[in-house]
Amino acid sequence: MNKHYVLIVPGLIMGTFARVHMMKSDYRQYPTYPRGYLSHFTLGFIAAGLGAVAVPALIEKEFTAITFLALAAQQFREVRNMERESLDNIEITEMVPRGTAYIEDIAKTFEARNYMAIITALVTSTIIHVFIILKINMHMSIFLGMFVGLAVHIFIKRMIHGEEISDIADVKEAKISFDGPILKVNGIVITNIGLQTQRDIFLSNGLAVEIIPKDENAVMYLSNMGQRQAIQHNAANQLGVRRDFDEPEFTPVAKRDPENGNIVMVITIMKPNIDALIEAVKGTPLLETSKRKPLDSVVGLRLMKNRKKV
Amino acid sequence: MQIELGDLIVAIITMNKDAVGTGGTAPVFYVGNNEHLGELSEKISKILDGVVHDIGMGTYIIVKH
Numbered sequence: 177m178n179k180h181y182v183l184i185v186p187g188l189i190m191g192t193f194a195r196v197h198m199m200k201s202d203y204r205q206y207p208t209y210p211r212g213y214l215s216h217f218t219l220g221f222i223a224a225g226l227g228a229v230a231v232p233a234l235i236e237k238e239f240t241a242i243t244f245l246a247l248a249a250q251q252f253r254e255v256r257n258m259e260r261e262s263l264d265n266i267e268i269t270e271m272v273p274r275g276t277a278y279i280e281d282i283a284k285t286f287e288a289r290n291y292m293a294i295i296t297a298l299v300t301s302t303i304i305h306v307f308i309i310l311k312i313n314m315h316m317s318i319f320l321g322m323f324v325g326l327a328v329h330i331f332i333k334r335m336i337h338g339e340e341i342s343d344i345a346d347v348k349e350a351k352i353s354f355d356g357p358i359l360k361v362n363g364i365v366i367t368n369i370g371l372q373t374q375r376d377i378f379l380s381n382g383l384a385v386e387i388i389p390k391d392e393n394a395v396m397y398l399s400n401m402g403q404r405q406a407i408q409h410n411a412a413n414q415l416g417v418r419r420d421f422d423e424p425e426f427t428p429v430a431k432r433d434p435e436n437g438n439i440v441m442v443i444t445i446m447k448p449n450i451d452a453l454i455e456a457v458k459g460t461p462l463l464e465t466s467k468r469k470p471l472d473s474v475v476g477l478r479l480m481k482n483r484k485k486v
Numbered sequence: 487m488q489i490e491l492g493d494l495i496v497a498i499i500t501m502n503k504d505a506v507g508t509g510g511t512a513p514v515f516y517v518g519n520n521e522h523l524g525e526l527s528e529k530i531s532k533i534l535d536g537v538v539h540d541i542g543m544g545t546y547i548i549v550k551h
Contacts, residue, residue: 357540370538370546371524371531424551425537 180232182308183301186318187231190325191224191297192217198289198333216286219255223248223290227297231305248294256287271419272412272428277402281463285336292332300325341387341407342458344394349450350384350440361440362386366429374425381418383448385457387430387439392476393469395437400466404430404439407460411443414456418444494550496534499527501544512547520544 199216226248233241260283267273274282304321308314341347350362354375359366361384369375387407389395397403408428419426428443443453470476495512501523506514515530517523527538527546536548 356542367537368539368541370540371528373524373528374538422532422535424535 180235182314182318183232183304184225184228186304186322187228187297187301187325188221188224190300190322190329191227191293192221194296194325194329194333195220195224195289195293197329198292216289219252219290220293223252223293224297227294228301230298231301235305245294249291252287252290255290256283259283259286270409271417271421272409273405274409275402275405277400277463277465278406278409280465281338281406281461284464288336292329292336295332296325296329299328338464339462340458341460341462344390344397344462346388346390347454347457348386348388349454350386350442352378352382352384352442354379359442361431361442364431364433364440366431366440366442367425369425377418377426377444378442381444381446381448382442383445383450383453384440384442385450385454387441387457389437389439391471392480393471396468396470397462397466398439399432399437400463400468403463403466404432404441406463407439407441407457408443410460411441411453411456415443415449415452416446418446492551495547496536496550497530497548499523499530499546499548505543505545 196217199213199220226244230242230245233239260279263274263279263282264276267279300321302321303324304317307317307320312320353360353363354369357368357370357375359369359375359378369378387398389398408430412428417426417428426444428441430439430441432439441457445453471480495510498506498512498514499517500506500514501517501519503516515526517526523544523546527548530536531538531548534548534550536550539547539549541547
């Protein structure tokens with residue numbers, strides 16, 4: 177039995193490392209809750225353990241042990257539910273809500289990270305086992321196994337790392353103006369602001385940006401309401417929205433220009449800084465749920481061809 | 487479970503009696519001048535957490551979005 181520790185321990189270490197490494201990069205999606213870290217670290221450790229013992233179980237011909245992986249999958253779906261519920265519950269406390277699409281995206285990400293811990297641990301122990309069978313020195317096998325595990329982790333990390341708004345669109349400063357009570361950004365009607373005092377706040381503390389999609393796919397991404405809500409949340413979260421719960425008129429609004437699919441967003445900020453706002457908008461993750469690729473369809477290609485002819 | 491009303495006119499403040507009829511779900515407040523119109527609208531909107539919209543003809547509506 178002891179010989180299996182050579183497979184289990186490095187797998188466990190690499191799987192847990194993979195989970196912990198991903199925890200560092202999620203500051204934007206999740207506040208730094210120490211308790212959240214602990215629960216995710218523990219779940220990551222369990223995931224790594226399940227991945228690491230799979231190969232020794234097969235060696236011992238304990239095929240039923242593999243069914244535990246199915247159990248693990250069920251368990252990690254629960255992680256998704258846990259994250260979703262938790263974020264849903266705090267949604268009403270947010271000054272600018274994340275929106276259901278963003279929450280779903282975050283929940284999916286957390287589930288995927290546990291699978292990554294399993295895969296990293298599984299690959300590490302498999303590679304070590306293969307090298308040991310090939311009669312390669314044990315220390316060398318462990319080193320190579322951990323190296324391949326690390327490479328797989330980095331590969332998956334890159335694979336699941338989503339795009340950002342800056343990848344699909346340009347973000348530029350836009351002009352806020354009033355036509356009587358009508359608030360406009362670059363000529364697009366946003367809303368009706370009745371009181372002069374509130375209009376003055378929009379003119380003094382308001383900032384606006386125009387998000388210009390780079391292609392037709394991007395137009396579809398940005399038309400998604402969940403994506404727009406995520407942009408508003410990110411901007412408000414990073415810059416500090418100038419509003420309280422009893423001032424619904426200062427809620428950030430992102431509207432679409434129906435002619436060209438551009439998005440204009442207006443937000444009131446305590447210390448307005450347009451460069452910071454553009455940076456926050458550009459850095460907003462592109463939600464999986466908002467992804468559409470009309471250009472990959474027959475219809476999309478036909479429309480593009482027609483456009484080129486014109 | 488919390489049930490909230492959305493996109494509903496919760497109050498009407500007007501200087502123009504001809505523009506607004508009585509009845510409906512929202513109370514109507516009549517005011518004498520523009521200054522009073524703004525002041526009263528702000529006070530009521532703060533109580534109801536609504537948004538003041540200017541619909542012209544000397545009439546503001548407070549809407550719960």
